[in-house]
Amino acid sequence: MKLAGRAKMLRVHFGEGDNWKDRPFYRAIAQKCRELDIAGATVLRGIAGYGASSLIHRSHVLSFSHDAPVMVSVIDSEEKIRRLLPFLDEAVDEGLVAMSEVEVIKYVHQDGIRS
Amino acid sequence: MAGTGLIEIQGTLVVKPTEIEKKQGTQESLPPLKREGKAKLMRIYIGENDKRRDIPLHKALIESMRANGIAGVTVYQGILGYGANRRIHRDSALHLSHDQPVMLSVVVDTEEKLRAYFPILDEMVQQGLVVLSDVDIIKYTHNFPATECGKGARQ
Numbered sequence: 319m320k321l322a323g324r325a326k327m328l329r330v331h332f333g334e335g336d337n338w339k340d341r342p343f344y345r346a347i348a349q350k351c352r353e354l355d356i357a358g359a360t361v362l363r364g365i366a367g368y369g370a371s372s373l374i375h376r377s378h379v380l381s382f383s384h385d386a387p388v389m390v391s392v393i394d395s396e397e398k399i400r401r402l403l404p405f406l407d408e409a410v411d412e413g414l415v416a417m418s419e420v421e422v423i424k425y426v427h428q429d430g431i432r433s
Numbered sequence: 434m435a436g437t438g439l440i441e442i443q444g445t446l447v448v449k450p451t452e453i454e455k456k457q458g459t460q461e462s463l464p465p466l467k468r469e470g471k472a473k474l475m476r477i478y479i480g481e482n483d484k485r486r487d488i489p490l491h492k493a494l495i496e497s498m499r500a501n502g503i504a505g506v507t508v509y510q511g512i513l514g515y516g517a518n519r520r521i522h523r524d525s526a527l528h529l530s531h532d533q534p535v536m537l538s539v540v541v542d543t544e545e546k547l548r549a550y551f552p553i554l555d556e557m558v559q560q561g562l563v564v565l566s567d568v569d570i571i572k573y574t575h576n577f578p579a580t581e582c583g584k585g586a587r588q
Contacts, residue, residue, distance in 0.1 A: 344512070357516070358478065422565075425561075426558070426560055
């Protein structure tokens with residue numbers, strides 16, 4: 319896969335406890351990205367945050383609450399990113415999806431590892 | 434509140450905000466932002482297991498950036514991801530695998546400084562993704578005295 323020059327970065331913010339069809343939403347997004355042949359997706363967990371619902375999301379070790387804020391960052395060409403939007407439209411009912419411009423400097427993988 | 438730190442702003446298009454909350458009471462205006470100028474933000478996506486000369490690549494990158502006078506780096510550990518090699522990086526407690534995705538967010542004052550650093554970066558990152566975007570810096574303070582070692586690094 320090649321990725322170079324101008325690209326788009328899509329970031330989806332939601333809670334770790336959010337589910338989509340009985341599994342974590344972040345896992346569903348990553349899988350959907352793979353299905354759509356998108357160059358990559360990274361899921362990052364925040365330690366505190368609040369969003370549209372103004373609830374403070376925090377990960378409490380003692381209370382076993384798992385609603386830390388989660389952000390998925392996806393970078394690819396605009397055309398590929400747009401393929402993901404119908405899924406997000408359907409799946410995100412609480413959260414934020416934002417897109418911005420980026421310039422790809424490098425996108426490499428080691429030959430042989432690729433499966 | 435933040436004595437030392439950095440706030441960056443990036444031109445972002447909101448694709449989908451929440452739909453659940455009521456729309457009332459959102460009329461209050463945003464607090465004024467204090468703009469301090471433009472900068473570049475670089476994000477590097479690698480794996481936690483990636484190594485360079487037997488030390489973790491993210492540590493090697495931080496050291497080399499410090500040595501090259503790059504303003505600031507933050508390393509984030511991801512919980513799940515896949516990239517160029519299509520392998521899913523995941524935190525799996527049972528397997529004690531530690532090949533989670535790692536993201537480095539690097540803020541540089543000038544593009545020239547960053548471009549000068551690219552050859553080193555190019556040599557170090559053998560596998561991963563590096564992207565660059567424009568940001569506006571809102572606040573940037575460093576609390577070390579001008580005579581100390583930091584001065585050399587920041588020139």
